[in-house]
Amino acid sequence: MLELQNLSFQVDDGSAGTKEIIKNINLTLKDHTFTAITGPNGGGKSTLAKLIMGIEHPTSGRIIWNGTDITDMNITERANLGISFAFQQPVRFKGIKVKDLLALSAGGAGKLSTAGACDYLSKVGLCARDYINRDVDGSLSGGELKRIEIATIIARNTPLSVFDEPEAGIDLWSFNNLIKVFEELHETSDNSLIIISHQERILNIADEIVVIANGVVKAQGTKNEILPELLNGTGSCKFYQ
Numbered sequence: 001m002l003e004l005q006n007l008s009f010q011v012d013d014g015s016a017g018t019k020e021i022i023k024n025i026n027l028t029l030k031d032h033t034f035t036a037i038t039g040p041n042g043g044g045k046s047t048l049a050k051l052i053m054g055i056e057h058p059t060s061g062r063i064i065w066n067g068t069d070i071t072d073m074n075i076t077e078r079a080n081l082g083i084s085f086a087f088q089q090p091v092r093f094k095g096i097k098v099k100d101l102l103a104l105s106a107g108g109a110g111k112l113s114t115a116g117a118c119d120y121l122s123k124v125g126l127c128a129r130d131y132i133n134r135d136v137d138g139s140l141s142g143g144e145l146k147r148i149e150i151a152t153i154i155a156r157n158t159p160l161s162v163f164d165e166p167e168a169g170i171d172l173w174s175f176n177n178l179i180k181v182f183e184e185l186h187e188t189s190d191n192s193l194i195i196i197s198h199q200e201r202i203l204n205i206a207d208e209i210v211v212i213a214n215g216v217v218k219a220q221g222t223k224n225e226i227l228p229e230l231l232n233g234t235g236s237c238k239f240y241q
Contacts, residue, residue, distance in 0.1 A: 001028065001031050001064075001066060001067075002028070002029040002052065002064070002065055002192070002194075003027070003028050003029075003063070003065075004025050004026060004028075004061065004062075004063055005026060005061055005062040005063075006024050006026060006061040006062070007022055007024070007025040007027075007051065007058050007060075007061035008020065008023055008024050008025070008058060008060045009021045009044075009047060009051060009056060009059050010059045020215060021044050021047045021215055022044050022047055022048055022051065022058070022215050023214070023215040024061070024216070025212075025216065026217075027210065027217060027220070029192065029194065030192075031159075031190070032190045032191070032192060033192050033193075033207045033208060034182070034186045034192070034193045034195070034207045034208070035192070035194050035195070035206060035207065035210060036194075036195050036196075036197055036202055036203045036206035036208070036209050036210070037049070037194060037195070037196050037197075037210045037212055038196075038197060038198060038203060038210070038211055038212075038230070039211050039212040039213045043212050043213040043214060043215065044212050044215040045196045045212050046088060046164050046165075046196060049085070049162050049164045049194070049196055050164075051063065052083070052162055052194070053075055053078060053083060053085040053162055054070070054073055054074050054075040054077070054078045055075055055085070057071075057072075058071065065078075065083065065160070066081075068081070079158075082160060083159075083160045083162070084156045084160070084161040084162065085161075085162045085164070086150055086153050086162070086163040086164060086166060087149065087164055088164040088165045088168055088196075089142075089168075090142070090146050090148070091149075092137050092138060092140075093135075093136040093137065094135070095135065095137075096135065097132075097133055097134065097135060097136070098117070098121070098132055098133070098134050098135075098136055098148055099114065099117045099132045099133065101136050102116075102121075102151060102152060102155050105152035105153075105155040105156045106155040106156070114132065117132060120151040120152075120154055121147075121148070121151055123154060123181055123184075124147040124148070124150050124151045124154075124174075124177065125147060125177040126148070131144070131148070136148060141169075142169040143169045143170050143174060146166065146170055147178075150166060150178065150181065154181070154185065157189070157191065158191065159190075159191050159192060160192045160193075160194070161185075161191065161192070161193055161194070162194045162195075162196075163193070163195045163196065163197075164196045165196050165197055165198075166178060166182075166197070166202075167197060167202070175199075175201075179201055179202070182195065182202065182205060183205055186205070186207075200231065203223060203227060203230070208220065208221065208222060208223075209222070209223055209225075209226040209227065209230075211226065211230070
């Protein structure tokens with residue numbers, strides 16, 4: 001279980017002083033749950049995801065993971081505890097082949113066969129023979145890097161995986177495939193998923209939706225409780241006020 005307790009995050013805004021991005025958030029995300037976090041741009045969603053992973057550190061408050069206070073742990077320590085993160089803009093790795101990156105994700109060199117690596121690539125809609133020996137660098141498009149990154153998260157198979165807008169830069173065919181990937185991840189494992197997204201199709205397969213706006217939790221509930229207001233078509237969702 002992930003608990004965010006009175007979590008706040010501020011940044012230096014130059015001459016204007018400090019700017020509060022996350023404002024005293026209290027949130028409990030249960031085990032084995034697919035949680036979608038949504039809300040307007042600039043509302044703090046991605047910052048919250050980075051706080052969970054340890055990429056950013058809160059100004060105040062605590063983060064508790066399965067009873068352990070991880071607030072002061074770095075990203076590597078949290079990864080070792082079983083938390084994975086997929087960036088909105090995937091990281092490039094000069095000199096690392098796709099197969100090697102997948103092998104590292106799956107537990108280290110020698111622990112993943114070529115067939116196993118190909119299976120992970122196929123899950124995200126990539127033809128394995130075209131990618132298995134490619135470098136994870138600028139020769140790949142943003143969409144290709146995004147899908148390879150998602151494949152590494154699948155290979156890690158950790159208790160908690162956090163995806164920051166996985167649909168960004170993905171074409172429609174690949175996006176349809178990713179919906180199936182997320183459904184399968186949720187249905188075939190006891191792991192928990194947190195996905196930052198604006199996409200209705202992702203929100204519609206989540207167990208729970210959390211709406212973040214202006215740095216605070218505006219709403220939390222099932223899709224039947226939250227989606228009707230998000231999709232009201234008026235352009236004035238009360239959760240965003």
